[in-house]
Every structure is written in structure tokens, then in C-alpha cells.
Amino acid sequence: MKRPFKTRIKTLKIDGIDVGAREDETLLELAQENDIFIPTLCHLEGVHDIGGCRLCLVEVKGTNKLLPACMTYAEEGMEVTTNSERLQMYRRQVLDLLFSERNHVCSVCVSNGHCELQWLAGKLGISHVGVPYLYPQLSVDASHRFYIYDPNRCILCTRCVRVCDEIEGAHTWDVMGRGTDCLIISDLNQPWGTSDTCTRCGKCVQVCPTGALFHKTKAVAEMEKRRDFLPYLRTMREGRK
Amino acid sequence: MTPRTEKLEPPSDDKRWRIVQATMQRNGFERDGLIETLHTVQESFGFLDDDSLRYVAASLNAPLSQVYGVSTFYHLFSLKPAGKHTCVVCLGTACYIKGIPLLLKEIENEFGIKAGQTTPDGQLSLMTARCLGSCGLAPVAVFDGQIDGKVNVHEAMARLKALQEGDNA
Amino acid sequence: MLERLEEIAATEQLFAEEFAHTVNVCMAAGCMSSQSGLIKEAFDKEIERGGVERRCRVRGTGCMGLCAAGPLVTVDSQTPDEVLYQQVKVEDVPDIINALEGQPVKRLQCSIDIPFFKRQKKIVLENSGIIDPERIEEYIARDGYSALLRAITEMSPSDVIDEIVASGLRGRGGGGYPTGLKWTTVAKSDGEVKYVICNADEGDPGAFMDRSVLESDPHRILEGMAIAGYAIGASQGYVYVRGEYPLAVARLKTAIRQARRSNMLGSGIGGTPFNFHVDIRLGAGAFVCGEETALIASIEGKRGQPRPRPPYPAEYGLWGCPTLINNVETLASVAPIVRNGGEWYAQYGTATSKGTKVFALAGGIRNTGLIEVPMGTSLRDIIYDIGGGISAMGECKAIQTGGPSGGCIPAAYLDTLVDYESLAALGSIMGSGGMIVMDESTSMVDVARYFMEFCMTESCGRCVPCRVGTVHMYNILDKFSRHEGTQDDLVLLEKLCDMVRNTSLCGLGQTAPNPVLSTLRYFRSEYMDCMIPEPDGAEIINETLEVAQ
Ligand SMILES: Cc1cc2nc3c(=O)[nH]c(=O)nc-3n(C[C@H](O)[C@H](O)[C@H](O)COP(=O)(O)O)c2cc1C
Ligand code: SF4
Ligand code: SF4
Ligand code: SF4
Ligand code: FES
Numbered sequence: 001m002k003r004p005f006k007t008r009i010k011t012l013k014i015d016g017i018d019v020g021a022r023e024d025e026t027l028l029e030l031a032q033e034n035d036i037f038i039p040t041l042c043h044l045e046g047v048h049d050i051g052g053c054r055l056c057l058v059e060v061k062g063t064n065k066l067l068p069a070c071m072t073y074a075e076e077g078m079e080v081t082t083n084s085e086r087l088q089m090y091r092r093q094v095l096d097l098l099f100s101e102r103n104h105v106c107s108v109c110v111s112n113g114h115c116e117l118q119w120l121a122g123k124l125g126i127s128h129v130g131v132p133y134l135y136p137q138l139s140v141d142a143s144h145r146f147y148i149y150d151p152n153r154c155i156l157c158t159r160c161v162r163v164c165d166e167i168e169g170a171h172t173w174d175v176m177g178r179g180t181d182c183l184i185i186s187d188l189n190q191p192w193g194t195s196d197t198c199t200r201c202g203k204c205v206q207v208c209p210t211g212a213l214f215h216k217t218k219a220v221a222e223m224e225k226r227r228d229f230l231p232y233l234r235t236m237r238e239g240r241k
Numbered sequence: 242m243t244p245r246t247e248k249l250e251p252p253s254d255d256k257r258w259r260i261v262q263a264t265m266q267r268n269g270f271e272r273d274g275l276i277e278t279l280h281t282v283q284e285s286f287g288f289l290d291d292d293s294l295r296y297v298a299a300s301l302n303a304p305l306s307q308v309y310g311v312s313t314f315y316h317l318f319s320l321k322p323a324g325k326h327t328c329v330v331c332l333g334t335a336c337y338i339k340g341i342p343l344l345l346k347e348i349e350n351e352f353g354i355k356a357g358q359t360t361p362d363g364q365l366s367l368m369t370a371r372c373l374g375s376c377g378l379a380p381v382a383v384f385d386g387q388i389d390g391k392v393n394v395h396e397a398m399a400r401l402k403a404l405q406e407g408d409n410a
Numbered sequence: 411m412l413e414r415l416e417e418i419a420a421t422e423q424l425f426a427e428e429f430a431h432t433v434n435v436c437m438a439a440g441c442m443s444s445q446s447g448l449i450k451e452a453f454d455k456e457i458e459r460g461g462v463e464r465r466c467r468v469r470g471t472g473c474m475g476l477c478a479a480g481p482l483v484t485v486d487s488q489t490p491d492e493v494l495y496q497q498v499k500v501e502d503v504p505d506i507i508n509a510l511e512g513q514p515v516k517r518l519q520c521s522i523d524i525p526f527f528k529r530q531k532k533i534v535l536e537n538s539g540i541i542d543p544e545r546i547e548e549y550i551a552r553d554g555y556s557a558l559l560r561a562i563t564e565m566s567p568s569d570v571i572d573e574i575v576a577s578g579l580r581g582r583g584g585g586g587y588p589t590g591l592k593w594t595t596v597a598k599s600d601g602e603v604k605y606v607i608c609n610a611d612e613g614d615p616g617a618f619m620d621r622s623v624l625e626s627d628p629h630r631i632l633e634g635m636a637i638a639g640y641a642i643g644a645s646q647g648y649v650y651v652r653g654e655y656p657l658a659v660a661r662l663k664t665a666i667r668q669a670r671r672s673n674m675l676g677s678g679i680g681g682t683p684f685n686f687h688v689d690i691r692l693g694a695g696a697f698v699c700g701e702e703t704a705l706i707a708s709i710e711g712k713r714g715q716p717r718p719r720p721p722y723p724a725e726y727g728l729w730g731c732p733t734l735i736n737n738v739e740t741l742a743s744v745a746p747i748v749r750n751g752g753e754w755y756a757q758y759g760t761a762t763s764k765g766t767k768v769f770a771l772a773g774g775i776r777n778t779g780l781i782e783v784p785m786g787t788s789l790r791d792i793i794y795d796i797g798g799g800i801s802a803m804g805e806c807k808a809i810q811t812g813g814p815s816g817g818c819i820p821a822a823y824l825d826t827l828v829d830y831e832s833l834a835a836l837g838s839i840m841g842s843g844g845m846i847v848m849d850e851s852t853s854m855v856d857v858a859r860y861f862m863e864f865c866m867t868e869s870c871g872r873c874v875p876c877r878v879g880t881v882h883m884y885n886i887l888d889k890f891s892r893h894e895g896t897q898d899d900l901v902l903l904e905k906l907c908d909m910v911r912n913t914s915l916c917g918l919g920q921t922a923p924n925p926v927l928s929t930l931r932y933f934r935s936e937y938m939d940c941m942i943p944e945p946d947g948a949e950i951i952n953e954t955l956e957v958a959q
Contacts, residue, residue: 051718052872054913066912071718093909097878131882131902156871165304174306175713175871176313178696180881182871187305188291197305275711280653280692307712314713314870315694317653333615334810334846335772337860370654371697371864372615376772376844377440377477377779388443 012078021074028056028069031082038082039091039120041098041155043070044207047162053098053155055091055120058082066090088124095121100131101180102138103152104210111211112221117155138183143193146216147205149184154212156182160204172198184212249300252292257285261293265300272303275311279318288319316371324359324366326385326404333372335379344382344394345369351398352405364405411673411680412559415550418672422551430465431510432486433457436539437470438625439618439657440477440779445500449481452503460507472626474539475530477779479520484539485510496520525795526777531758533766534742535782538626543661546668549629555674557748558633562640562684565748570641571597574744576752578764583609583700583737584815584841585917586763586830592734595724596642599732606638606647607728607735609705613652613697614813615864617844619768620738622780624651624658627742628665632675632688634741637748639686642734647688650705653695662690697814697868701916702727702735704870715870716916737842739768759785763829773810773846776801783828790824793847804850808932812841814861814868815921817928818854837928839921854933855940858926859887865922876919879910883926890940900937904930 010021014031021030026049031038041053049070057066061079069082081087098104098117106112138151158175161184165171172195176185186192205213206225214223248266251258264281268274278301282293289312298308312318330336330345345356348367352360359366375381378390384400426432435441435450453468474482479496483506486492495506495518502518509515532538541548549555561570575590596604608631612620624631635647651659666688669675677685691709698704699714706728708714727733743765747755756764763785769792772778776798783792793799793806800806808818817838819826826832830840848857866880886903889895907923914920930937 050872051915052874054873054875054915057913068718068915072720090909090913093905094874094913097874097882100882101878131906132885134878134881155874156877171304172306174304174310176310177871178314178698178713179867179869179871180877182877185306185309188294188309271711273709273711276694276708277692277711280694311711311713315696317693317695334813334844334860335616335778337615338773338846338848338852338857371613371695371868372617373654374612374618374621374652375440375443375477376616376618376770376846378443378480379772379778381443388439390440390443 010074010076010078012074012076012080014080015082023074025074026070027058027067027072027074027078027080030074031069036082038069039124040070041116041120041209042157042159044159044162047159047166050158050162053157054094057087057090059084059087092124092126093130095124095126096130098155099126099129100133102154103133103135108220109153109211110214110218110220110223111153111225114221114224115211116209134180141192142216143191144198144200144216145193146200146202147192148214148216149186149192150212150214151183152212153210154184155210156184157209158184159207159209160184160213163203163207168199168201168203170197170199170201173204249296252296258296260285261297262300265297270301272301275301275303275308276315279308279312279315283318288322290320321359323368325364326401327366327368327383328385328401329368329370329373329383330356331373331375331379331381331383332369333374333376333379333381335376336372336381339379340394341380341382344380344392344397347394347398348401352401360405365401411563412556415556415559418547419551419553422547426551427488428464429467430487431467433466433468433506434471434484434486434539435468436472436474436480436482437543438473438539438622439655440473440622441480441482442657444481446481446498448500449483449498449503452500453507456503456507462507462510466507466510469542470544471540472538472543473535473622473780475535475780476520476526476777478777482520482539485514491522494520494522524798526779526781526798529787529791529796530782531766531784532782533746533755533758534623534630534739534768535626535780536746537630538622538780541627543626543628544664546629546665546672546674549627550672553749554629554745555633555669555672557745558636558640558674559680561637561748562680562682567597567641567643570637570748573748573752574641577743577747577755578752578759579740579743579747579755580763580830581737582739582743582767582842584812584839586840589736589740592724592736593638593641595722596732596734599725601732603646603731604642604644605728605731605733606635606642606644607702607705607709607733608635608647608649608738608741609700609702609735610649610651610655610658610738611693611697611700611705612655612738612842613700613868614815614842614844616770616772616810616813616846617842618770619780619843621652621655621658622770623738623742623768624655625661628658628662629669629674630742630745631662631738632665632669634736634744635688636675636679636686637744638734638736638741640684642732644734645685645687647686648691648709648728649688650691650693650699650709652693654693659690659692666690696870697864698870698916698918701918704916705735706733713870715872716918718915739843760827760829762831767828767840767843769843769845771797771845771847774801774806774849774852775799775847785829786827788825788827789819792828792845793824797847800847800849806847807850807852808848808854810838810846810848810857810925811844812839812924813844814864815839815917815924816841817924818848818857818932819928820932837924837931839924853891854929854936855887855890858929859884859891861925862887862922865918869918869922870916873913873915873919875910876914876916876922879906879914879919880922882906883910883923887926890937893940893942895937895941897941900941 039055051068056069059081141149161173483495493514579589580586704714704716723733862884
């Protein structure tokens with residue numbers, strides 16, 4: 001949803017540091033350029049943002065609404081705080097909620113040690129989950145020749161949906177239902193292996209932040225994802241424009 | 242992708258597909274017309290089955306998963322056929338505080354179905370609505386499309402049983 | 411063109427005067443569900459049988475307001491006062507016809523000399539229950555479309571916006587955003603193509619104002635939209651109507667057809683170069699589609715999921731074009747404002763909230779139905795005077811306003827003068843205008859649970875706090891309603907409320923905790939009563955033992 005800006009330079013402050021920005025840059029991009037860490041989960045470089053996980057929320061002086069850094073554009077004179085006590089508390093609560101929603105028993109997960117959710121929990125200092133687990137029982141889809149989809153580990157970030165649509169152009173995945181009944185599905189809610197649209201490119205598996213999508217051959221804690229994959233996507237996308 | 246210009250062959254020669262085609266054509270076979278089209282399918286066939294979803298997706302050049310995602314997002318779309326008779330109870334605030342939960346429970350007990358389900362004999366579907374906008378007459382229920390205000394549990398139950406038995410007899 | 415309108419109006423007037431009596435039967439959804447359709451048929455037959463066709467006619471009209479006493483029938487005999495009959499049955503029809511020349515039928519008569527009618531100030535509802543919504547001539551006969559013609563022939567777009575700004579009108583969809591300001595922003599946004607959207611999704615349970623306006627006076631919305639289109643530079647409008655409102659959709663369709671035929675919509679309206687087309691888009695049962703970005707997604711044929719704002723639709727809306735989204739009631743106020751001037755409108759209401767507001771009264775109140783009062787009327791006047799007081803035995807305990815985004819105002823604050831700010835100060839909101847009166851038998855914990863269940867099932871699922879947070883809050887409230895709450899639950903509940911309110915993506919999540927917060931604020935003791943009794947000494951010892959093991 002980037003607007004066709006004429007490039008103009010804005011100056012603003014992030015965590016007290018003066019930074020200069022093009023006006024088509026988001027606060028997240030700016031922070032990353034300046035080595036300021038803002039946690040993210042639904043953001044994926046190279047595909048459009050949805051602002052869904054709410055981990056990247058930041059405070060901006062003059063408004064009492066918290067704004068998602070991944071979708072907020074730089075503006076002249078902004079004063080941004082990325083890491084207040086309050087933000088940290090909310091971020092921990094978001095992770096709490098994600099852990100409680102499905103079944104995240106890390107010790108038996110293929111992504112143990114390579115999972116973004118797990119890594120963030122460590123980074124943000126979560127030692128225990130403060131809300132009861134909901135534990136829905138969802139069935140695992142192992143029908144695909146190469147990959148497995150385990151909805152019990154899915155955090156509904158929709159990275160797979162966006163990468164499959166915007167980069168691969170297959171649009172095999174989408175979200176069905178609403179609210180907490182949301183579920184990532186392939187085609188007409190059919191086993192992934194029977195999908196006519198999937199090209200088996202594996203992009204969705206690479207970008208899934210958790211152990212919800214993984215290679216068939218991987219056992220517990222073996223599923224490491226190719227992170228160098230992401231900049232590649234971005235280049236591809238820019239080539240498409 | 243550019244929308245197609247000519248119609249695709251429908252799944253069967255059922256005349257109702259023509260109405261569906263007309264809706265899609267009115268929207269220039271654009272994906273924007275997806276919800277309108279699903280409304281038409283639902284009105285014509287009573288529910289959305291896999292065949293119709295595939296047909297609509299193909300005609301509008303829309304991904305299957307997107308069509309499925311949209312169909313399951315909106316509560317008025319149903320992927321299963323409804324029973325011969327329907328009862329919709331309003332769950333709006335006014336109906337709620339005027340005792341609709343009682344009626345709902347009574348129906349659930351009597352017919353052994355929960356909201357959103359159909360009796361095994363296919364006679365009765367029980368549905369709920371968020372608010373029918375007739376709060377002035379709360380509590381409200383709709384029996385086979387007939388809206389009824391100030392419903393009373395006993396009368397409603399009698400009516401439902403009559404509907405069911407009337408057909409079985 | 412104005413002359414043509416006057417001509418239509420005059421013809422209509424003459425036509426009406428041909429009849430000594432006019433029987434009006436309410437054909438809005440409320441009365442229709444108590445079979446007013448059959449009653450109208452019975453009148454038609456009776457008049458034919460009695461051979462009084464030439465002197466008496468029957469019309470179906472829109473909502474007369476007092477839905478509780480429906481089906482409603484009025485008889486207008488060209489005398490100053492019309493006669494109102496309530497709870498009319500088919501058997502009563504001959505009596506009413508026989509009484510045309512003489513005294514009204516006493517047993518059915520409802521006095522119109524009661525506060526319910528006398529204390530209202532009707533602007534939005536000025537035609538409701540008076541005209542036949544399916545005939546454009548009747549709308550025109552009551553000055554309909556004159557505001558549109560005046561705007562496009564005598565005023566510049568910025569003149570129109572100036573009137574709206576002067577009126578002080580604020581959005582009736584819940585937020586209360588100044589309408590004039592919104593129009594200015596959209597007018598200034600760059601873009602060849604712009605859109606006007608009328609938000610008729612009315613998802614709040616307990617609200618039926620928009621439905622009633624659409625059913626009773628659909629042309630008013632079309633006129634308001636066309637004026638808005640002229641002011642901001644749009645030539646296409648959409649009305650997004652709930653799929654649950656088939657009658658409203660049918661009437662709107664008829665109205666659009668008639669307006670097009672009369673050249674009040676379409677190309678070259680009234681002989682000017684101004685074009686404006688209106689199409690209907692149907693919702694399909696998703697509350698969140700009332701949120702403006704979700705509504706736009708839904709018109710585009712997608713899942714109705716909101717996106718973060720900014721950019722606001724005023725800048726980046728339908729298909730990326732600048733888009734004006736206004737509520738039904740907001741747009742219904744536009745024509746009278748343009749016709750009578752912004753200052754005329756601003757004389758009603760309070761310092762910050764101008765004009766009148768339509769409220770839907772429901773719940774434990776005697777006169778359930780639809781009313782329109784100036785902003786700044788006290789809750790007490792609305793409930794006890796206009797509303798006729800509480801229907802069951804007992805007292806008013808609380809008033810719920812704003813639906814699932816609002817709160818419960820306890821009876822102690824009945825003297826509050828209603829406007830956007832005063833309700834917000836009490837922890838509720840004006841919302842779209844649903845007012846549900848709760849008497850002493852209502853449990854506040856149960857009410858909070860009810861609304862949380864609503865938000866939980868209506869959450870679109872896009873953002874984490876609302877998707878998962880509402881489930882946890884619901885589970886806790888459910889525990890309380892089973893009298894199994896604990897102190898820890900209460901702490902967690904309040905924590906979740908704070909988090910969901912501050913971190914959710916759209917208004918649904920941001921306001922979902924409101925019913926909980928307001929009931930906790932005013933009825934905390936009820937939550938306390940729903941807790942497991944404090945364990946006595948023995949149990950505590952047991953617990954420590956278990957831990958020690
Ligand atoms: C969850 C949610 C539901 C809403 N539902 C409605 C609705 O049913 N009708 C409506 O007019 N506005 C609704 N709104 C408000 C709209 O987003 C929007 O603010 C309004 O239509 C603007 O019109 P106004 O300025 O005339 O009030 C809703 C907002 C939210 C967050
Ligand atoms: S493997 Fe590729 S084509 Fe198949 S679902 Fe994943 S991203 Fe889409
Ligand atoms: S499957 Fe993975 S990428 Fe897809 S939504 Fe779930 S967690 Fe995200
Ligand atoms: S707050 Fe709720 S309804 Fe709004 S975007 Fe988030 S999940 Fe969807
Ligand atoms: S990364 Fe910004 S909301 Fe998820």
C-alpha cells in the first residue's frame with residue numbers, strides 16, 4: 001500500500017536518536033537501519049504487511065494510540081519510543097496469548113531451537129505463560145509429498161499465505177473462518193497433497209516462523225530455515241514491480 | 242489478471258446457474274463480485290457446495306482458497322444444506338435479556354441439535370442471528386421465514402413440533 | 411427543474427385531497443412481523459366492500475416509532491389531529507372503517523397527546539410513518555430532493571461543506587467524528603475518482619435506527635449521498651446494507667429505480683452536469699464489516715478484515731481511491747441541513763453535540779421503539795417520560811448504550827444529559843443509538859459475558875490481542891457467571907482488558923473490553939458475589955501440603 005511519494009527527507013527521533021528518513025520508509029525499516037531492535041512476527045520482507053501480530057507496536061509522542069512500526073510511515077518531527085516498560089509488557093502478553101492459543105510444546109517440535117516464537121520468548125524474557133492453555137485438537141496434514149502442515153503450531157501470521165500469493169503466484173493458502181476459529185487452509189480446505197495449485201516450491205515452508213510448516217524428512221529440532229531466503233524474496237518482488 | 246469476458250460452462254444444466262452467471266456478468270466477471278455471486282448461489286441453491294465454489298472461482302479467476310476463505314468468513318453463507326424447516330432465534334441484546342436463551346436451550350434439548358445444526362431426519366435446522374433489528378418486539382424468532390415477535394417458549398415449541406410432525410405424518 | 415419538483419408536489423397534494431380519509435398502516439419491519447401486511451389487505455377489501463374507495467384510501471407507511479404497540483394504524487381525516495390505533499387486528503378493520511365519519515374506536519385508540527410523541531424532535535425521522543416509502547412522489551411532496559437541486563444549481567461544493575461544518579453535525583455511526591471535517595478532507599484528497607459509501611451495516615445488537623430509516627424513508631439517504639457526492643467530487647456511491655435486512659434492501663432498490671427515472675440520480679442530474687450513481691452491496695453477516703476498512707474490503711469482495719489506519723479511507727479507501735464513509739443517520743441529516751441551513755440545525759443540542767439523535771429503545775422499557783430527541787435530553791426523560799418507564803416490576807438498574815463497544819450506565823446517573831462527551835465520561839459511548847434498559851433482574855456479569863461472547867465470535871481473527879484475548883476474557887467471565895471466579899481471575903481479567911484495549915488493530919478489539927470495564931466500575935460487587943467462597947483455614951493448609959509434596 002505504498003503511496004507513490006516524491007522522495008522527500010523527513011527527520012525524526014527514534015528512542016532519542018535523530019534519524020533521517022525517506023517518507024516512504026516505515027518506522028520498522030528505519031529502526032533496523034539504525035540497529036534498534038523491534039520484535040516482529042507477521043512482518044516479512046518482500047510481501048505486504050498486515051499489522052496483525054502487534055509485537056512491533058511503538059509509542060509516538062502526541063498520540064495515545066500505539067502504532068505498528070511495520071506499517072507506520074516516517075513523518076517530520078515524530079518522536080518514537082520503541083521499548084518502554086509498557087511496550088515490553090504488552091509484547092510479553094502478546095506472546096503469552098500466542099503460546100496459549102494452540103499447542104506449543106517446544107521440546108517435541110521440529111523447530112525447537114530454530115523457532116522465531118521461541119526465540120522471541122527468550123529474548124523478551126518470558127519464563128512462563130500467564131494465561132491458561134486453550135489446546136484445540138487440530139489434525140496434522142501430512143498428505144504433501146515433501147512437507148507437513150501442523151496447524152497446532154500455527155500462529156496465523158499469514159506469512160505463508162502472502163508469500164505463496166505474492167511471490168510464488170500460486171495462492172494455495174488462505175485463511176478460513178474467523179476469530180479464534182481461523183485456520184490456514186489449502187485450496188477448498190482439502191489435503192495439501194491434493195492441491196492442484198501448489199507448485200511445491202517450498203517458499204511457505206521457508207518463511208513459516210514456527211514449526212507449523214516443515215520438511216517431511218526432519219525430526220525433532222532439526223528444522224532450520226534458510227533465512228537468506230528472505231532478502232532473495234525481496235529482490236524478486238522488486239524485480240516484478 | 243484480466244477478468245474473462247465469456248462465460249464458463251456451468252457444472253450442470255440446472256437453470257439456476259444462469260442466474261449465477263448473470264450476477265457475475267453484471268460485475269464484469271471481476272473478483273470484486275465474489276460476495277454478490279456467493280449471495281446469488283446461496284439464494285438459488287440454498288447453500289454453497291464444492292462444485293459451485295469451484296465454478297465461481299474459475300469464472301472469476303479467483304484462487305480456490307480465497308473463495309473458501311470468503312465463504313467461511315461470513316455467517317450468512319452456509320456450506321451445508323439447511324433442513325426442510327428452519328428456525329432462527331435472535332441473540333440480540335434485547336432478546337437475550339428477555340429470555341431467548343431459555344428458548345434456545347429448550348429447542349436444543351427437545352430436538353437434540355445445537356445452533357447451526359440440522360436434525361438427523363433433515364427436518365429442522367436451528368440457527369441464530371446476531372440481531373434481527375426487531376428489538377421492539379423482543380424476544381424474536383423466525384419460523385420458516387416468518388418473523389414472530391414476543392415469542393413465548395411453549396407456543397414456539399408447539400409450533401416447531403407441529404412443523405416436524407406435520408411432515409412426518 | 412425545481413419547478414418540476416413543485417409540480418410533482420402539487421399533483422401529489424391534489425391527489426391526497428381527493429380523499430376525505432387516509433388510512434395509514436405501518437409497513438416497517440416491526441409491525442410487519444405482527445402481520446400488518448394482512449391488516450393492510452383487510453383494509454383494502456373492506457373499503458371495496460363498503461364502496462368508499464373514492465373517499466378513503468389506504469397506504470403503507472414507514473415506522474411510526476411506537477413498535478411495542480404495533481401493528482399501528484393512523485387515520486388522517488384532513489382534520490388537525492390524526493387518530494392513532496394500536497395493536498390492530500384483522501377483526502378490528504370493519505370497526506375502524508365504520509368509525510371514519512364518526513367517533514374513533516375507543517378501545518383501539520392510542521392517545522397522541524403523550525410524552526412519547528410530544529417530546530420528540532423529528533429531523534431524521536420527519537417523514538417516517540408519514541409517507542409511503544415506495545413512492546418518490548410522496549417524498550418530493552415533503553420537500554424531498556429540493557436540497558439536492560438547490561445544492562447543485564445554486565451552491566458550490568465548498569458552500570455545501572460550509573453548511574455541514576456550520577451545522578456541527580457529528581458522525582452517527584458511533585465515533586462522533588465531525589462530518590464537515592471529514593467531507594473537507596475527502597474533498598481535498600487528490601484523486602480523479604472518489605466514492606461515497608453509506609454504512610448501513612448496523613451490527614450493534616439492540617440497534618435498529620438505520621434499518622428503520624432505510625425502510626421508512628429511503629430517498630432521504632439517496633439525497634444525502636448525492637449531496638455528499640457533489641460536495642466531495644464523487645460520482646459513484648455504494649450503500650452497504652446488512653444481509654439481514656431484506657425489506658430495507660427491497661425498498662432501497664425501489665427508491666434507486668424511481669430516483670433514476672426522475673433524474674434525481676444517474677447522469678446529468680436535474681439538467682446539470684453532475685452525475686451520481688448509487689449501487690447496493692449486501693453484507694453477509696459479519697459485525698466487523700461495520701468498521702470502515704473492513705467494509706471496504708467486503709465491497710471489494712474479500713474477507714471483511716480491517717487494516718491499520720492511517721492511511722484513512724478519506725485518503726486511501728475503496729480500490730485505493732479517496733472515499734467518504736458515513737453512517738445512514740448522518741447522511742439522513744444532510745438534506746434537512748442543506749435545506750434549512752447549518753445554523754438552523756445547530757440550534758438543537760449541546761455545546762459539543764449538535765442536532766438530534768435517534769435512539770432505539772429496547773429491553774425492560776414500556777414504550778419500546780424508535781425515538782428522536784435533541785442531544786442533551788436527559789436519560790431520565792428518555793426512559794421515564796418518553797419511554798414510559800420500566801415495563802416489569804422493579805426499578806431501572808442500568809442502561810446499556812453503544813452495544814458491544816459501549817457500557818452499562820447505572821441508574822444513579824439517570825440525570826446525565828446525553829451527548830458524546832457525557833456518555834464517554836461515564837465509561838460508555840453514544841454508539842449508534844441502541845439503548846437497552848435493564849431492570850433489577852438482569853445480572854451485570856451475565857451482560858458482560860454476553861457482550862464478550864459477541865466480540866469473541868465476531869472477531870475477524872487478524873490480530874492476536876482480539877483474536878485470543880477475547881477468548882480468555884470470555885472464559886473468565888463464563889467462570890464468574892457459574893459462580894466459580896477467583897481473585898486471580900479478576901486480576902487477569904483486568905490485565906487482559908487493558909492489553910486488548912490498547913493493542914488491538916481495530917475498533918472492535920479496542921472497545922471489546924468496555925462492557926467489562928464499565929460493569930466492573932459500577933457493579934464490582936456483583937463480580938465479588940460470583941466468586942468461589944474464600945477457602946477457610948483448613949483448605950489453605952491442604953493446599954500448602956500439596957505444594958510441599
Ligand atoms: C467494529 C465496528 C463496527 C462498526 N459498525 C458500524 C455500523 O454498524 N454502522 C456504522 O454506521 N458505523 C459503524 N462503525 C463505525 C464506522 O467504522 C465508521 O466510523 C462510521 O461508519 C463513520 O460514519 P460517521 O462518521 O457518519 O459516523 C463501526 C466501527 C467498528 C470499529
Ligand atoms: S510450496 Fe510454494 S506453491 Fe506450495 S503452498 Fe507453499 S508457497 Fe505455495
Ligand atoms: S502456517 Fe506458519 S506461516 Fe502460515 S500462518 Fe501459520 S505460522 Fe504463519
Ligand atoms: S481487533 Fe479484532 S476485529 Fe479488529 S482486526 Fe483485530 S482481530 Fe480483527
Ligand atoms: S510485525 Fe508489525 S504487527 Fe506484526
